[in-house]
Amino acid sequence: MAKRAKGPDLPTRVTREAVLRFIAENPDQASKRDIAKAIGIKGSERIHLKDILGDLAAEGAIAGNRRSFQRPGALPDVGVLEIRGRDEDGGLLAEPVGWDEARLGERPRVPVRQESGRGPAAGIGERIVAKVETDEAGERFARVIRVLEKRRTVEIGVFRARPGGGGRVEPVERKQLEYAIAPGDEKGATDGDLVEIEPGARQRFGLPSASVLSVVGSMKSERAISTIALHAHSIPHVFPKVVLEEAERAGPATLDAREDWRALPLVTIDPADAKDHDDAVHAADDPDPANPGGMIVTVAIADVSWYVRPGSRLDAEALLRGNSVYFPDRVVPMLPERISNDLCSLREGVDRPALAVRMVLGGDGQKRSHRFHRIMMRSHAKLAYEAAQAAHDGAPNEVPEAITRDVLAPLWKAYALARRGRDKRQPLDLDLPERKIRLDEMGRVASVYVPERLDAHRLIEEFMILANVAAAEALEAARQALIYRAHDAPSLAKLEALRDFLRTLEIPLAQAGSLRPSHFNGILSLVRGGEHENLVNEVVLRSQSQAIYTPENIGHFGLNLARYAHFTSPIRRYADLVVHRALVTALGLGEGGLSAEDEERLEATAEAISRAERRAMAAERDTVDRLIAHHLTDRIGDAFDARIAGVTKAGLFVALPAYGADGFIPISTLGAEYFHYDEAGHAVIGERSGLGYRLGDRVEVKLKEAIPLAGSMVFEMQSEARKLPASTASFHKSRTGKGGRLRRTDKPARGRRRH
Known part of the structure; x- marks a missing residue:
C-alpha cells in the first residue's frame, strides 16, 4: 500500500509503535489530542501525527475517529451492548451492538458487573448502555448505566444448507423473515441446526442477509420445540x-x-x-x-x-x-x-x-x-x-x-x-x-x-x-x-368495552365505582349452560387486568x-x-x-x-402452538370442529377444543362479500347479507397450512355465516353505519389466569 509523503523528522519517541502502545494502554483517553499531549507533539508536528494515524487506520491497525481511537477489537468507553451469555462462573457477558467483524476483528465479549442496590438490573437478551472500565487487575468489565427497551438484534432460526456453502435460515416465529447465509458465514452450522443469527443490511432484491453467530442445537433432538422457545424468549436454562x-x-x-x-x-x-x-x-x-x-x-x-x-x-x-x-x-x-x-x-x-x-x-x-x-x-x-x-x-x-x-x-x-x-x-x-x-x-x-x-x-x-x-x-x-x-380492578376503558358487548346480549353491567367480582359472577351465572356461556367467559376474562x-x-x-x-x-x-x-x-x-x-x-x-x-x-x-402445528402437519385439508376465539379486523382466530391450540382465518377468505368488523359485538358482518360470525361461535374449519417451526396454522371457514342477534346488528349499525372504522384488537389469551 502507498505511504504518505513524509514531512520533517518527528521526535524519535513519535513512532507507530509508540502511538499503538498508547492507544492500547489508554482506551478511554485515545483521541488525537490525548495522543499528541502524551507524546509531546506541538504545532505543525500534529500534521505528521495525523499521517501516522491515517496510515494505521488504513492498514486496519486501529479503528475510530479523531475523537476516539481503539485497537481493533477494543470497546468504546461508553456504548450500547447486548447481554449475550454467561461465563462458567455464571457472570453475564455482553457484546457491542452493530460490531463490524470484517473491519474491527472478532466480536469482543466483556463481563457485566452488577452490584446489589447499585444501578439497574439487566439480564440475558437485554440491551444496555454501559461504561467499559478496567479493574486493578487490568481486566475490562462493563458497568450498566441503563437498560434500554428490548429490541432484539439477534434472531434464531433453522439453518438449511446449500451445496457449495452458505444456505438460508427458516423462521421460527410468525413475523420473522427468512434470511440468506453467505458461504463462510455458517460458523459450523449444518443442515437442520437451530442457530442464532445477526441480520445484515436489507437487500433490494432477494432474501435479506444474515450471519450465523452460534449453533444452539439440532432440530432432530426430542426437546427441539421447547429449545426454540427458550432461546426466542431468552430464558436461562443451563445452571452455571x-x-x-x-x-x-x-x-x-x-x-x-x-x-x-x-x-x-x-x-x-x-x-x-x-x-x-x-x-x-x-x-x-x-x-x-x-x-x-x-x-x-x-x-x-x-x-x-x-x-x-x-x-x-x-x-x-x-x-x-x-x-x-x-x-x-x-x-x-x-x-x-x-x-x-x-x-x-x-x-x-x-x-x-x-x-x-x-x-x-x-x-x-x-x-x-x-x-x-x-x-x-x-x-x-x-x-x-x-x-x-x-x-x-x-x-x-x-x-x-x-x-x-x-x-x-x-x-x-x-x-x-x-x-x-x-x-x-x-x-x-x-x-x-x-x-x-x-x-x-x-x-x-x-x-x-x-x-x-x-x-x-x-x-x-x-x-x-x-x-x-x-x-x-x-x-x-x-x-x-x-x-x-x-x-387491579378492570380499567375504565375495558369496562366500557365490556358494557358495550353485554348490551348486545341485553345484559346490564354495574357502574365502575361499585363493581365487584360478584357482579361478574352474576353475569356468568346468567349465561351458564346457554349458547353464550363460552363467549361471555372469554369476554369477561379479557376485561380483567393482568396480575403483577x-x-x-x-x-x-x-x-x-x-x-x-x-x-x-x-x-x-x-x-x-x-x-x-x-x-x-x-x-x-x-x-x-x-x-x-x-x-x-x-x-x-x-x-x-x-x-x-x-x-x-x-x-x-x-411451545404448545408449535407442538400442535407439528402434530397436524399431515392433516392438511382435514376438517376440524372449532370455536371462534378472537375477532379482529384482519380475520378470525379459531381454537380447536380437541387440541388446545388455535389458528387464523384471514377475513379475505370468509366469502365473496366484504365483511365489516364490529368491535363492540366481537363479530364480523357481511356488508350485503348482514350475516356474520361472532366470538364464541362453534364452527367447522379446514386446515390449509401448518408451519410447525413458527407454530402457525391457517384455516378456511367451512360453516356458513349466520344471522346474528338483532341487538348486535342494530347496535353495529347505530355505532358504525355500514361498518365503521376498523380497529385492532389483541389476540386472546388462552387458559386459566394465574392468580
Whole structure:
C-alpha cells in the first residue's frame, strides 16, 4: 500500500509503535489530542501525527475517529451492548451492538458487573448502555448505566444448507423473515441446526442477509420445540458451574432454632408425576370451646430461605430466572435439583425444614387468627390428587386407612368450612378449562386432554390462598416491606368495552365505582349452560387486568381480597422466596431473612419477576402452538370442529377444543362479500347479507397450512355465516353505519389466569 509523503523528522519517541502502545494502554483517553499531549507533539508536528494515524487506520491497525481511537477489537468507553451469555462462573457477558467483524476483528465479549442496590438490573437478551472500565487487575468489565427497551438484534432460526456453502435460515416465529447465509458465514452450522443469527443490511432484491453467530442445537433432538422457545424468549436454562457447586455444598438443616413438628401427620397432595413437594397440609378440630365447630388448618412450606441466602450465587440465579417454566417435554427449574428435588422437597418419611402457618377457622369459615413457625417436619404420606380423592370418596385406592381416617377426613371437613368463607367472599368464578399435552417417547404429541378438576385440587388451592393471605397480613402487622401479588380492578376503558358487548346480549353491567367480582359472577351465572356461556367467559376474562408483583398493595380484585402475597411455592417462584425472607426477618425466626439491600430493591425485584412470569407464559404458549402445528402437519385439508376465539379486523382466530391450540382465518377468505368488523359485538358482518360470525361461535374449519417451526396454522371457514342477534346488528349499525372504522384488537389469551 502507498505511504504518505513524509514531512520533517518527528521526535524519535513519535513512532507507530509508540502511538499503538498508547492507544492500547489508554482506551478511554485515545483521541488525537490525548495522543499528541502524551507524546509531546506541538504545532505543525500534529500534521505528521495525523499521517501516522491515517496510515494505521488504513492498514486496519486501529479503528475510530479523531475523537476516539481503539485497537481493533477494543470497546468504546461508553456504548450500547447486548447481554449475550454467561461465563462458567455464571457472570453475564455482553457484546457491542452493530460490531463490524470484517473491519474491527472478532466480536469482543466483556463481563457485566452488577452490584446489589447499585444501578439497574439487566439480564440475558437485554440491551444496555454501559461504561467499559478496567479493574486493578487490568481486566475490562462493563458497568450498566441503563437498560434500554428490548429490541432484539439477534434472531434464531433453522439453518438449511446449500451445496457449495452458505444456505438460508427458516423462521421460527410468525413475523420473522427468512434470511440468506453467505458461504463462510455458517460458523459450523449444518443442515437442520437451530442457530442464532445477526441480520445484515436489507437487500433490494432477494432474501435479506444474515450471519450465523452460534449453533444452539439440532432440530432432530426430542426437546427441539421447547429449545426454540427458550432461546426466542431468552430464558436461562443451563445452571452455571458455580451455582451447581454451591447447591452441592449445601447440607441438611438441623433442629437448631426450630420447633420439632415431626410427629404432626402433615401430608403432601400433588400431581402424580410431581418431582418436588413444597407444601404439606394438616387439619384438626379446634379444642377451644369459644370456637364451636371451628378447625385448625396447618400449611407447611419448604424452607427455601434457609438454603438460598441473599447475595449468594444461588440467589442471583434464582432472581435471574424468576420462576420455573413448564413445557410439555421438560421443566426449566428456578433452582438446581439438589435444592428443589432434594433438600427442600418435603419427601415422605424424611426430616425437612419448613415455614408453617397455623390458621384458626371459625364455624362460619372465616379465618380468626394465624401464627407462623419455623419448624422441622416429616411428611407422613405422599399422595396424588386422584388417590386422595378416591380415598375420601371410598373408591378403591392404595391410601392407608389410618391416613384416610385421621388425616384426609379432617382435611375435607376443614375444606367445607373454608368453602363457606370463599362463597361469602365471592371471588371471580371464570370457567376456563386448561388443556394439557401428553408426549410420546419421541417428544411428539400423543394426546391432548383436560385434567379432571377434583375437590382435592380445590382443597389444596383454598388452603394455599388462606396461607398467602395470612403471610401478607402478618407482614403488614409487623410493618415489614414485602412483595404483594396484586390484581387491579378492570380499567375504565375495558369496562366500557365490556358494557358495550353485554348490551348486545341485553345484559346490564354495574357502574365502575361499585363493581365487584360478584357482579361478574352474576353475569356468568346468567349465561351458564346457554349458547353464550363460552363467549361471555372469554369476554369477561379479557376485561380483567393482568396480575403483577409489586411492593405496593392494591389488593387482589379477582380473589376479592384486600391483601395477598405469594408464600406457598418458594421452590418455583422467587416472589415466594422474598416473602419467606420477609417473614423470617419480621418475626425473628433466625437466619436467612430479608437483607436491607433486598428491601431497597423490592420495586426492581418485583418488576423483574413480573417480566419473568410474562416471559414464561409466552414461552409455554408458543411451545404448545408449535407442538400442535407439528402434530397436524399431515392433516392438511382435514376438517376440524372449532370455536371462534378472537375477532379482529384482519380475520378470525379459531381454537380447536380437541387440541388446545388455535389458528387464523384471514377475513379475505370468509366469502365473496366484504365483511365489516364490529368491535363492540366481537363479530364480523357481511356488508350485503348482514350475516356474520361472532366470538364464541362453534364452527367447522379446514386446515390449509401448518408451519410447525413458527407454530402457525391457517384455516378456511367451512360453516356458513349466520344471522346474528338483532341487538348486535342494530347496535353495529347505530355505532358504525355500514361498518365503521376498523380497529385492532389483541389476540386472546388462552387458559386459566394465574392468580
